[in-house]
Amino acid sequence: MNTSKDISQLIAHAxxxxxxxxxxxxxxxxxxxxxxxxxxxxxxVENVDFARKLSQAVNRETKEFFSRHEVREATDWSNxxxxxxxxxxxxxxxxxxxxxxxxxxxxxxxxxxxxxxxDFYGDDWYGDDFSGSIQDIMDVxxxxxxxxxxxxxxxxxxxNSLEKLIKAAKKKDVIDDYIGSPYDFILELIALRRDxxxxxxxIYDALIDENLGDEAGTWVCRKIDFIRSMGLADEARQYMExxxxxxxxxxxxxxxxxxxxxxREAILLLDRxxxxxxxxxxxxSPKTPNWLELKQQLLVEHGTLEERIDNLKRLFHNSHNDKxxxxxxxxxxxxxxxxxxxxxxxxxxxxxxxxxxxxxxxxIEEGEFDWLFxxxxxxxxxxxxxxxxxLKYAGSLRQTHFEEMQAIxxxxxxxxxxxxxxxxxxxxxxxxxxxxxxxxxxxEFGYAETQKEIVEFLLQxxxxxxSLAKELRSIKxxxxxx
Numbered sequence: 001m002n003t004s005k006d007i008s009q010l011i012a013h014a015x016x017x018x019x020x021x022x023x024x025x026x027x028x029x030x031x032x033x034x035x036x037x038x039x040x041x042x043x044x045v046e047n048v049d050f051a052r053k054l055s056q057a058v059n060r061e062t063k064e065f066f067s068r069h070e071v072r073e074a075t076d077w078s079n080x081x082x083x084x085x086x087x088x089x090x091x092x093x094x095x096x097x098x099x100x101x102x103x104x105x106x107x108x109x110x111x112x113x114x115x116x117x118x119d120f121y122g123d124d125w126y127g128d129d130f131s132g133s134i135q136d137i138m139d140v141x142x143x144x145x146x147x148x149x150x151x152x153x154x155x156x157x158x159x160n161s162l163e164k165l166i167k168a169a170k171k172k173d174v175i176d177d178y179i180g181s182p183y184d185f186i187l188e189l190i191a192l193r194r195d196x197x198x199x200x201x202x203i204y205d206a207l208i209d210e211n212l213g214d215e216a217g218t219w220v221c222r223k224i225d226f227i228r229s230m231g232l233a234d235e236a237r238q239y240m241e242x243x244x245x246x247x248x249x250x251x252x253x254x255x256x257x258x259x260x261x262x263x264r265e266a267i268l269l270l271d272r273x274x275x276x277x278x279x280x281x282x283x284x285s286p287k288t289p290n291w292l293e294l295k296q297q298l299l300v301e302h303g304t305l306e307e308r309i310d311n312l313k314r315l316f317h318n319s320h321n322d323k324x325x326x327x328x329x330x331x332x333x334x335x336x337x338x339x340x341x342x343x344x345x346x347x348x349x350x351x352x353x354x355x356x357x358x359x360x361x362x363x364i365e366e367g368e369f370d371w372l373f374x375x376x377x378x379x380x381x382x383x384x385x386x387x388x389x390x391l392k393y394a395g396s397l398r399q400t401h402f403e404e405m406q407a408i409x410x411x412x413x414x415x416x417x418x419x420x421x422x423x424x425x426x427x428x429x430x431x432x433x434x435x436x437x438x439x440x441x442x443x444e445f446g447y448a449e450t451q452k453e454i455v456e457f458l459l460q461x462x463x464x465x466x467s468l469a470k471e472l473r474s475i476k477x478x479x480x481x482x
Contacts, residue, residue: 217246
């Protein structure tokens with residue numbers, strides 16, 4: 001038995017953790033081996049064997065799913081998309097024309113022509129509905145074909161081969177019956193490129209109008225560069241001006257203005273972008289930058305104190321997750337002798353469904369307990385069963401409004417119980433558990449006596465609900481802090 005066969009058998013029967021340790025140890029000592037392993041596990045996109053990788057992934061992700069349709073075999077296309085196709089698509093611009101065609105070919109053969117009706121029988125409830133991921137993959141396919149169509153060196157052989165492939169896929173396509181496939185659109189793109197025998201604005205316009213995967217803005221940016229490549233700088237600039245409703249285009253324009261050190265125009269552009277975002281949600285997407293944050297960065301370097309404060313106020317009012325950050329920045333900029341009046345105006349102008357939770361942290365910080373108590377009172381006046389709002393702020397208001405909060409807590413808890421647990425009404429027992437957990441926290445907030453009064457009342461009033469009574473009796477009562 002030769003040495004190579006021996007090592008092959010050793011590897012075949014080795015423990016995976018041992019193999020990982022051996023490879024990691026050798027890689028840490030030998031840089032050339034480390035580079036080899038890295039290139040094998042994470043090769044550049046140009047060197048990826050798309051067909052092998054995708055075929056392996058599809059086989060790996062095809063398994064049995066249990067749902068209301070009982071047991072069925074399907075492919076977890078979400079993993080296929082997120083692990084392979086999405087990363088590949090993000091690097092598609094860097095691929096050679098031949099490799100780009102290879103990626104199109106593989107997606108059609110390994111996904112488009114493998115999807116069956118069963119892939120659409122899933123249900124969100126059971127987590128086996130992968131139709132959205134199939135849609136994502138098909139959108140990627142359409143956009144990658146678009147990239148192929150704008151390559152100057154795409155040959156008639158490639159166009160003919162792609163057309164033949166798409167027509168074959170259409171004959172056995174089931175995707176179009178459920179979510180729509182891009183095959184007809186791809187054939188239109190091929191016809192546009194073949195008829196003109198060159199790259200034209202029509203190809204870009206078609207991709208912009210189709211907006212596969214919400215990539216219209218990206219295609220507008222590519223069209224801008226294409227127009228410039230023809231020496232039409234003024235036309236490209238005007239087109240970019242006309243299309244700033246797309247976040248990608250606006251960001252491209254903004255970066256170009258900064259590169260030219262034209263910060264004044266950049267600030268005006270950001271104001272226009274924010275106005276579009278405020279007035280037209282159609283073009284808003286998760287990819288939209290925080291225009292006000294970008295403006296603040298410029299104002300820190302170039303703006304006046306008043307401009308920085310005004311923009312921070314807008315950031316504060318527009319933000320949900322970063323309010324504390326902007327509040328701190330405002331507190332640093334506003335004169336101390338003007339701060340009291342300033343924060344009163346700032347917090348008074350917060351609007352929306354959940355004002356109390358938006359501004360309560362700042363009211364507590366500033367010691368505005370009368371204001372906070374007023375908001376708590378207003379919330380419970382609107383909803384007499386809302387005990388969770390006073391419970392949330394009971395600890396903060398204990399020193400200043402103990403008796404009033406005690407009365408509100410008793411009143412709202414009783415109202416909640418009367419509404420949710422009346423005689424003969426079916427109640428999910430988990431509701432009792434949540435209710436008990438809330439009542440348990442009363443003693444932590446300094447309302448142990450209130451807790452005792454509420455629990456004793458509920459045990460008497462709802463003695464016909466043994467499950468509720470069991471939960472209530474599990475609460476350890478003490479009156480040392482009430």
